[in-house]
Amino acid sequence: MPFGNTHNNFKLNYKVEDEFPDLSKHNNHMAKVLTKELYGKIRDRQTPSGYTLDDVIQTGVDNPGHPFIMTVGCVAGDEESYEVFKDLLDPIISDRHGGYKPTDKHVTDLNFENLKGGDDLDPAYVLSSRVRTGRSIKGFTLPPHNSRGERRGIEKLSVEALTSLDGEFKGKYYPLKSMTDAEQDQLINDHFLFDKPVSPLLTCAGMARDWPDGRGIMHNDNKTFLVWVNEEDHLRVISMQQGGNMREVFKRFCVGLQKIEEIFKKHGHGFMWNEHLGYILTCPSNLGTGLRGGVHVKLPKLSVHAKFDEILGRLRLQKRGTGGVDTASVGGVFDISNADRLGSSEVAQVQLVVDGVKLMVEMEKKLEKGEAIDSMIPAQK
C-alpha cells in the first residue's frame, strides 16, 4: 500500500520468528509455500515502488481458508513483484497452474479465427456466454498498492482509450462516484454494475481503498462489451451476450482488446506482459491469459450425477454458482468455465469450453431420456 515502505527496514530489527505469521490454521497456496526460512530470506526485499513481502502476503495471513476454493493467499503490488519475490511466487504459480515451471514460456493467441466451431451451443440449455480477462497498464502499480494519484491516472488514460472506440464498440463511461440513481439502476438491471468489494480476500489486500474514487464502468451501446476500471485489476474486459454463440463473443473480445491495446500503446503505456508469465495481473491465479470463458448452462441432471466433478476435471473446466466466484449454484444452472489460465493460449482455453460444454449438454439430453452416459465420459484433456 502506498503508505511509505521504510517501516519494512524498521521491522528487520525484530527477529524472524517474531515477525513470521502464524500460519498453523491456514489452508491457502501462500501458507503451503511460505516457511520461516523463506520468510527470513526475502523479508528485506522491496520492489522499486516499495512493495514488500508482508504486503504480498497480508491477504493470505488474514484469510486462513475459503470453504469453496483453495485461495492463492497473496497478490502482486506491481509488475516487479513477480521478479523480486519469485522465491515465493514461483512455487505458488507452479502449484496453482498445474506444475508450470520458472523456465516455461506462455503462448498468447488472440486470433479468433483459430477457434473451431463455438457458434452452435444449444440455447435451450446455454443461457448466456461470456469471456473476460484483465489487463494491467505498464508504468502504474497495481490495485493493492496504487495511490489515489495513480488510480486517477489509470482512469484518465482508460477513459480516453475507451471513449474513442467506434463501430460495435462505441459506448459510454460511467464513473462510479458521479453515477445518477437512474444510471445505477440501469447498470444493475443489465448485470453490469460492480460494487465495492466485500470479499475479505480483496479488502484485506487493500483493493477497496478510497472507494469509489477512480472507479468506473464503460459499456458499448449494444451492451455486449464492458470494461471495469480499477476494481481488482486496472482493467477487466468482458464480452457477453445471451444464448450460446461463444464464437461471436470471443471474436468481439479479441477485436475489442486489440483496439484498446493500440490506443494505450500510442500513449506509451502498453499492457504488462512477458513471455514467461503472459499478461501480468494482480492475482497470481489470473496470470497467462487472465481469461475466464464461460457459460451459464442448465445441467440439473448431470450436475447431480456421481461423475459430474470427474467429468469437469477431465475437461479442464470448473463450476461456479451463477453469482460468481464466491457463490453456489441455483436451480441446476451452473457457471461453467475454463480452469486454466497459464500455459495455454486464449484460443486453446476457449476451445476447451466450447467443446466441453457441447459434450455436457449432450450428456444432459441423454440423462433426460433415462440413458446412461458412461461411454461418453472423456479422457483427461
Add this chain to the structure above:
Amino acid sequence: MAKALTPAIYGRLRDKITPNNWTLDQCIQTGVDNPGHPFIKTVGCVADDEESYEVFSELFDPIIKDRHNGYDPTTMTHPTDLDASKITNGVFDDKYVLSSRVRTGRSIRGLSLPPAGSRAERREVERVVVMALAGLKGDLAGRYYGLQDLTDKEQQQLIDDHFLFDKPVSPLLTCAFMARDWPDARGIWHNNEKTFLIWVNEEDHTRVISMEKGGNMKRVFERFCRGLKQVEQLIQERGWEFMWNERLGYILTCPSNLGTGLRAGVHVRLPNLSKDTRFSKILDNLRLQKRGTGGVDTAATGDTFDISNNDRLGKSEVELVQMLVDGVNYLIECEKKMEKGQDIKIPSPVTQFRK
C-alpha cells in the same frame, strides 16, 4: 478529518514521516474510505504511533479541538485524577440501573499503535501486558486467554460472560488496518471474580474495563483506579510505561479517546423518559450520550439504554465519572417523577472544562 484536511495542509504534511516511518495517508485512510456514519459523527483518522499526534499536529489539533468541544491542545493542559474516593452519590437504584461499567485504554510507549504495528510489535505488546497482569493479586488476580489458543469451552464461557471480543467488522476499524493478522497476539485477561477485564490488541494496545451488575458505580470506579495503578506499576518495574503527556493526556489510537480515554456508563431502564421528546436535550445538557446496549455502532432496543459520558479530554477521570453519576441520578429522578405523573425539567447545561 474531511472538515479539517485542505489541499494546502495535505501538501505540507504528505512528505513527512514519524520516527517509526508512518505517513499521513495511513492516518486518514479510514476517513477517506468511510464518508459518514448514520448514528455518530466519526473522527475519520487514527494515530499510527505516539508521534503521529506531533508530526501531523497541523491536522490533528483542529480535529481534536472540534471533537473535544473546543479543547485547544496548543494552549491547554489535561488533568489526570484517578482518586476514586472523591466520588459522591455513586450508588444507583438497582430498580433502574442494570449494570455499571467504566472503561479506558492504555498504550505502551515505544510500540506502534494497532493501525500500524507489525506482528512482532503486536506480540511485544502482548508479552509486556500479560507479564504485568500475572502480578495482580487478591480480588484482581486472574488469567489470560489468548484468542488464537482458546478451547471451544473457554470460548463459550467468555461469550456467556459477555467478555469475548470478536474480529472487528466495522469498516471504521478494518479500513484503518486494525484487524490485520487476526487473531495473532490478541487476547482477553480477566480476574477470577469477572469484574476486571483487559482486552489486548483490539482497537488499542489495551482496553481496561471494570464492571458489575447493578448500580454501584463507586465500587466499579474504585476497582478501576486501583487496577490501573497496579498495572502501571507492574510495567514500570520492567522498564515500560504508558503513553501520556500533559497536552493530550493518555495517548490512544482514536483521537476521540484522548485525555482520559474514559467511558463510564450504565445500562439503565427509562421507559417513560426515553419516549419524551425532551430526552435528547436533557442528555445533551448533562453531557451524556446514549447508545444501544450492543455498543457504539448499535441502536437501542426497548427501554434500556447505555448512557455514558460524552467527554474524554479536558476533564479528569474523577470529574467525568462524577458528571455521569450526577447525570444518571437526574435521569432516574425524571423517570420516577414521570411514573407518578409529575412533570420534569430540562436541566441547565453542565459547564465546559475549565479554561
